Amino acid sequence: MSTRTSPRRADYAALTRQAIIDAARTLFAERGFFRTKIDEIAELANVAPGTVYAVGGGKQGLLGIMVDEWASAPLLKESLERLPALRDCHEILALVASASRQVREDHGAVMRILLNAAPHDDTAAQGLRESTERYRGTLAAVAERMHELGGLPDGVDIRRATDILWFYFGYSGYFTLTDDNGWSLPEAEQWLLARCEQALLLRPAS
Amino acid sequence: MSTRTSPRRADYAALTRQAIIDAARTLFAERGFFRTKIDEIAELANVAPGTVYAVGGGKQGLLGIMVDEWASAPLLKESLERLPALRDCHEILALVASASRQVREDHGAVMRILLNAAPHDDTAAQGLRESTERYRGTLAAVAERMHELGGLPDGVDIRRATDILWFYFGYSGYFTLTDDNGWSLPEAEQWLLARCEQALLLRPAS
Numbered sequence: 001m002s003t004r005t006s007p008r009r010a011d012y013a014a015l016t017r018q019a020i021i022d023a024a025r026t027l028f029a030e031r032g033f034f035r036t037k038i039d040e041i042a043e044l045a046n047v048a049p050g051t052v053y054a055v056g057g058g059k060q061g062l063l064g065i066m067v068d069e070w071a072s073a074p075l076l077k078e079s080l081e082r083l084p085a086l087r088d089c090h091e092i093l094a095l096v097a098s099a100s101r102q103v104r105e106d107h108g109a110v111m112r113i114l115l116n117a118a119p120h121d122d123t124a125a126q127g128l129r130e131s132t133e134r135y136r137g138t139l140a141a142v143a144e145r146m147h148e149l150g151g152l153p154d155g156v157d158i159r160r161a162t163d164i165l166w167f168y169f170g171y172s173g174y175f176t177l178t179d180d181n182g183w184s185l186p187e188a189e190q191w192l193l194a195r196c197e198q199a200l201l202l203r204p205a206s
Numbered sequence: 207m208s209t210r211t212s213p214r215r216a217d218y219a220a221l222t223r224q225a226i227i228d229a230a231r232t233l234f235a236e237r238g239f240f241r242t243k244i245d246e247i248a249e250l251a252n253v254a255p256g257t258v259y260a261v262g263g264g265k266q267g268l269l270g271i272m273v274d275e276w277a278s279a280p281l282l283k284e285s286l287e288r289l290p291a292l293r294d295c296h297e298i299l300a301l302v303a304s305a306s307r308q309v310r311e312d313h314g315a316v317m318r319i320l321l322n323a324a325p326h327d328d329t330a331a332q333g334l335r336e337s338t339e340r341y342r343g344t345l346a347a348v349a350e351r352m353h354e355l356g357g358l359p360d361g362v363d364i365r366r367a368t369d370i371l372w373f374y375f376g377y378s379g380y381f382t383l384t385d386d387n388g389w390s391l392p393e394a395e396q397w398l399l400a401r402c403e404q405a406l407l408l409r410p411a412s
Contacts, residue, residue: 116322
């Protein structure tokens with residue numbers, strides 16, 4: 001019997017864990033990380049408060065789990081793997097725009113929570129530092145590839161190109177357009193891509 | 207004697223008040239609003255903790271005073287008053303770029319404190335809402351003037367132009383370039399102006 005029960009138990013444990021993570025993400029996003037209580041997460045996830053500690057490691061643990069989910073998103077790795085094969089800088093920027101939009105769609109809530117909590121919480125600050133390093137590293141690889149292909153304009157070296165990519169596709173570009181201006185994500189993607197092409201390409205599309 | 211003593215007392219009171227505000231601004235910016243203690247503000251300002259409450263109204267009161275200083279900056283009013291006389295959209299955008307840089311130079315620390323505290327504190331959130339409304343209102347007046355002058359490209363109405371001005375000259379544009387990328391403020395101003403001209407002018411400078 002145990003061979004049949006164990007998988008079911010494992011499924012149930014995984015479902016419980018996901019329910020707790022989802023509840024925490026929702027509440028952190030709605031009320032803020034600091035104002036959310038463990039009891040509220042437990043209630044929304046329909047588990048006992050002790051389970052939130054045992055399974056999620058409390059609020060700090062849950063935030064860490066969300067950041068890890070974002071860090072291990074296969075999309076980033078896949079995008080980087082596609083880079084060496086691309087020879088057209090327009091195509092490269094289009095890939096950056098669409099991948100960063102997709103990451104925003106999947107992990108935007110966690111980005112916001114981390115950005116909001118980091119100035120006041122050391123664990124969040126550490127998580128943000130690591131995410132930022134990884135994120136900028138990806139954009140630096142893009143800038144390097146564009147430089148290799150001779151696609152950057154005069155006076156724009158790899159460092160400068162990374163800064164410019166960060167301006168358009170780092171944390172604030174999408175959030176300013178969607179949260180402040182109320183644009184849709186596809187609208188923001190299209191506009192950011194066009195603006196970044198103007199700023200960063202030797203031969204922008206006409 | 208009292209005619210000579212009163213002005214001196216008033217001077218001393220004003221100096222004390224300013225010392226408290228400056229100390230609070232420094233500590234809020236360095237350690238964050240929530241982690242700063244009244245005792246630390248008192249120590250840095252060289253006054254008794256009770257004086258910080260009496261003169262500044264505690265941390266919330268001090269934050270309010272800083273936001274008011276920023277709101278009443280004469281620069282914003284002066285810039286708006288110059289608008290009707292300007293007939294060249296390049297000149298108008300250059301004014302926006304330089305005024306927003308100057309406000310950043312004078313009140314950037316308070317902007318950061320407010321943006322960081324707002325997700326977790328109702329008073330800060332209210333202050334941020336009011337500042338944002340005023341800030342966007344100024345940019346909307348700019349967009350309206352550009353529209354009047356027929357300087358906006360096809361498909362860009364006043365609302366859209368305000369959104370685009372907000373993208374470049376709202377809160378995040380300068381901060382992304384100076385704080386994240388380490389650019390100087392003059393460098394950021396020049397780059398944002400050039401990019402905004404490309405995005406927003408019917409006839410960008412070549």
